[in-house]
Amino acid sequence: xxxxxxxxxxxxxxxxxxxxxxxxxxxxxxxxxxxxxxxxxxxxxxxxxxxxxxxxxxxxxxxxxxxxxxxxxxxxxxxxxxxxxxxxxxxxxxxxxxxxxxxxxxxxxxxxxxxxxxxxxxxxxxxxxxxxxxxxxxxxxxxxxxxxxxxxxxxxxxxxxxxxxxxxxxxxxxxxxxxxxxxxxxxxxxxxxxxxxxxxxxxxxxxxxxxxxxxxxxxxxxxxxxxxxxxxxxxxxxxxxxxxxxxxxxxxxxxxxxxxxxxxxxxxxxxxxxxxxxxxxxxxxxxxxxxxxxxx
Amino acid sequence: xxxxxxxxxxxxxxxxxxxxxxxxxxxxxxxxxxxxxxxxxxxxxxxxxxxxxxxxxxxxxxxxxxxxxxxxxxxxxxxxxxxxxxxxxxxxxxxxxxxxxxxxxxxxxxxxxxxxxxxxxxxxxxxxxxxxxxxxxxxxxxxxxxxxxxxxxxxxxxxxxxxxxxxxxxxxxxxxxxxxxxxxxxxxxxxxxxxxxxxxxxxxxxxxxxxxxxxxxxxxxxxxxxxxxxxxxxxxxxxxxxxxxxxxxxxxxxxxxxxxxxxxxxxxxxxxxxxxxxxxxxxxxxxxxxxxxxxxxxxxxxxxxxxxxxxxxxxxxxxxxxxxxxxxxxxxxxxxxxxxxxxxxxxxxxxxxxxxxxxxxxxxxxxxxxxxxxxxxxxxxxxxxxxxxxxxxxxxxxxxxxxxxxxxxxxxxxxxxxxxxxxxxxxxxxxxxxxxxxxxxxxxxxx
Numbered sequence: 001x002x003x004x005x006x007x008x009x010x011x012x013x014x015x016x017x018x019x020x021x022x023x024x025x026x027x028x029x030x031x032x033x034x035x036x037x038x039x040x041x042x043x044x045x046x047x048x049x050x051x052x053x054x055x056x057x058x059x060x061x062x063x064x065x066x067x068x069x070x071x072x073x074x075x076x077x078x079x080x081x082x083x084x085x086x087x088x089x090x091x092x093x094x095x096x097x098x099x100x101x102x103x104x105x106x107x108x109x110x111x112x113x114x115x116x117x118x119x120x121x122x123x124x125x126x127x128x129x130x131x132x133x134x135x136x137x138x139x140x141x142x143x144x145x146x147x148x149x150x151x152x153x154x155x156x157x158x159x160x161x162x163x164x165x166x167x168x169x170x171x172x173x174x175x176x177x178x179x180x181x182x183x184x185x186x187x188x189x190x191x192x193x194x195x196x197x198x199x200x201x202x203x204x205x206x207x208x209x210x211x212x213x214x215x216x217x218x219x220x221x222x223x224x225x226x227x228x229x230x231x232x233x234x235x236x237x238x239x240x241x242x243x244x245x246x247x248x249x250x251x252x253x254x255x256x257x258x259x260x261x262x263x264x265x266x267x268x269x270x271x272x273x274x275x276x277x278x279x280x281x282x283x284x285x286x287x288x289x290x291x292x293x294x295x296x
Numbered sequence: 297x298x299x300x301x302x303x304x305x306x307x308x309x310x311x312x313x314x315x316x317x318x319x320x321x322x323x324x325x326x327x328x329x330x331x332x333x334x335x336x337x338x339x340x341x342x343x344x345x346x347x348x349x350x351x352x353x354x355x356x357x358x359x360x361x362x363x364x365x366x367x368x369x370x371x372x373x374x375x376x377x378x379x380x381x382x383x384x385x386x387x388x389x390x391x392x393x394x395x396x397x398x399x400x401x402x403x404x405x406x407x408x409x410x411x412x413x414x415x416x417x418x419x420x421x422x423x424x425x426x427x428x429x430x431x432x433x434x435x436x437x438x439x440x441x442x443x444x445x446x447x448x449x450x451x452x453x454x455x456x457x458x459x460x461x462x463x464x465x466x467x468x469x470x471x472x473x474x475x476x477x478x479x480x481x482x483x484x485x486x487x488x489x490x491x492x493x494x495x496x497x498x499x500x501x502x503x504x505x506x507x508x509x510x511x512x513x514x515x516x517x518x519x520x521x522x523x524x525x526x527x528x529x530x531x532x533x534x535x536x537x538x539x540x541x542x543x544x545x546x547x548x549x550x551x552x553x554x555x556x557x558x559x560x561x562x563x564x565x566x567x568x569x570x571x572x573x574x575x576x577x578x579x580x581x582x583x584x585x586x587x588x589x590x591x592x593x594x595x596x597x598x599x600x601x602x603x604x605x606x607x608x609x610x611x612x613x614x615x616x617x618x619x620x621x622x623x624x625x626x627x628x629x630x631x632x633x634x635x636x637x638x639x640x641x642x643x644x645x646x647x648x649x650x651x652x653x654x655x656x657x658x659x660x661x662x663x664x665x666x667x668x669x670x671x672x673x674x675x676x677x678x679x680x681x682x683x684x685x686x687x688x689x690x691x692x693x694x695x696x697x698x699x700x701x702x703x704x705x706x707x708x709x710x711x712x713x714x715x716x717x718x719x720x721x722x723x724x725x726x727x728x729x730x731x732x733x734x735x736x737x738x739x740x741x742x743x
Binding site: 044048049154258 | 374375400404405556694696700707708737
């Protein structure tokens with residue numbers, strides 16, 4: 001009995017030791033900053049000196065802060081790129097899943113933006129969008145269209161950013177879809193073919209349901225990522241764009257925290273953003289549960 | 297239960313240990329026993345090189361002191377510094393903007409340099425721009441007086457440059473450096489110089505192309521208006537004189553067509569146009585001198601055109617070099633600051649590298665007389681510092697949020713979509729609200 005318990009205890013120690021690094025990481029880099037920021041959101045901390053507890057004042061101020069709503073709206077608007085990206089990537093994946101020559105080359109081409117540094121990509125698009133000599137407008141000129149100065153106009157800056165984020169994420173999404181498509185057993189299609197199903201019917205009833213877990217994963221991660229979009233606008237529109245029309249919520253948080261000495265207020269916004277992401281993700285999980293594929 | 301508690305306790309202890317380790321601030325002894333100072337700064341490539349050379353010289357003259365340099369990109373500098381302060385990981389010596397002086401002093405970030413400066417035999421405050429030193433004085437209530445918390449790295453008078461070669465080619469009489477243009481004259485000269493030189497129907501040589509954020513001040517101030525009142529607590533942009541200046545600024549593009557239009561108005565663009573010799577007038581700061589030395593044309597300086605006051609106006613930028621209140625080697629740190637800002641040896645090297653104007657009055661006199669280097673009329677820089685230059689409005693307040701939003705929202709005015717008069721009316725309350733907040737924040741930080 002005693003030996004067995006000893007053995008058990010030893011194993012337990014080893015177990016703890018093995019999980020120690022990730023747990024430490026979680027505590028130091030996630031939990032501790034989170035709790036600190038949570039406390040900060042109830043203070044008037046300027047990021048330098050003392051933290052004075054001011055209760056819910058920051059949150060109250062938020063409700064009448066025009067720029068908070070604006071940056072929240074911008075963030076949601078930019079998320080229009082998510083469905084566009086998903087559809088494009090799925091179409092691409094369907095195309096590249098066929099046995100035609102040159103697919104490998106195309107896969108590489110579409111994947112290159114994913115491995116490129118986001119900062120470098122932003123600088124490149126910054127040039128491309130230049131109203132005067134930018135590639136985009138030069139291209140449009142071929143068709144006789146006079147392009148706007150994309151990043152300086154409040155009506156075009158958001159679509160411009162969406163185009164870029166879609167382009168950047170396409171390869172990653174496509175690759176995941178491609179992997180999902182390739183794991184679908186040929187036998188389903190053969191059976192459907194025998195039953196005389198059309199191409200569209202096969203897509204609707206076999207392909208789409210089979211890649212659904214991947215779609216779910218992508219939607220969840222893209223929304224979380226999309227809520228935190230920052231680098232692109234920080235490089236391309238460093239002042240938040242014309243009339244703040246390209247500032248995302250994270251951009252606004254950063255602006256308040258590091259430029260305007262309002263770390264407490266910024267923490268409050270970060271909390272709201274965290275809650276928002278949590279709720280949206282929760283809804284998605286619930287929806288996925290309800291409609292999940294009961295077969296197999 | 298107890299086991300769980302023990303485990304949690306271990307975790308907490310570990311956590312604290314890690315936190316304590318991470319919290320070590322700068323100023324460490326290096327392995328060979330010499331004193332190591334960290335110096336965080338920013339600047340263009342020529343500037344970085346100049347500073348590296350000066351510091352190398354400092355190290356040679358001060359055996360036992362090593363300086364570790366941390367350079368960051370200009371637009372990320374402020375953020376990095378704030379992060380270093382928040383993370384309790386401040387470099388020993390660092391640049392800071394005069395606008396941040398009050399916040400940094402109130403929260404105990406900056407070391408009071410006054411006793412060190414008074415003690416030092418090498419420093420003669422009378423031989424340094426008073427304006428520059430005053431920028432870094434603070435008595436706990438008002439900036440501009442009291443103890444010294446930093447020394448000016450330099451002063452950056454923002455002058456107006458013109459392309460002399462272009463004037464000569466076009467047969468337009470050269471501007472008189474002692475008699476600034478009026479706004480009307482300025483428009484006329486610009487219109488003469490805005491040209492379609494290759495006959496494709498669009499002008500490819502422009503009069504000018506100002507970035508609103510850095511050039512509007514010259515027009516507003518010269519017209520007798522300002523962003524703030526005397527007490528620095530009221531936003532005064534709804535003054536008709538202000539609207540008039542802003543309207544004039546926008547009209548340069550929309551009405552007089554002397555600057556590149558909406559679709560070409562990016563800053564990068566106008567800077568490049570000037571560099572290529574396709575622009576008659578462009579603002580010049582001392583930091584540009586090394587780059588502009590290689591311009592394919594002759595350029596010189598003159599005052600900005602004058603509005604209703606009849607007097608030219610512009611701003612003087614500055615960055616201070618401060619010492620962390622937590623540095624281990626305050627004497628050496630202050631020594632380095634002095635070497636960079638007030639010593640003859642240090643200043644000479646920086647001035648020769650053409651990245652700044654001299655901080656020392658006697659050296660400035662000599663420098664102005666030297667006609668071998670561009671621009672010829674260096675006196676203009678000195679006049680701005682001595683006579684008519686001012687600090688940017690955001691410098692006076694606890695944060696510059698209220699000021700920044702003015703430029704964030706301004707695009708429709710520049711595009712001619714709304715009038716300046718409507719804009720200032722709509723923007724004033726918004727800015728006032730943010731300014732009130734900044735004032736309140738400042739009060740809180742003082743107690």
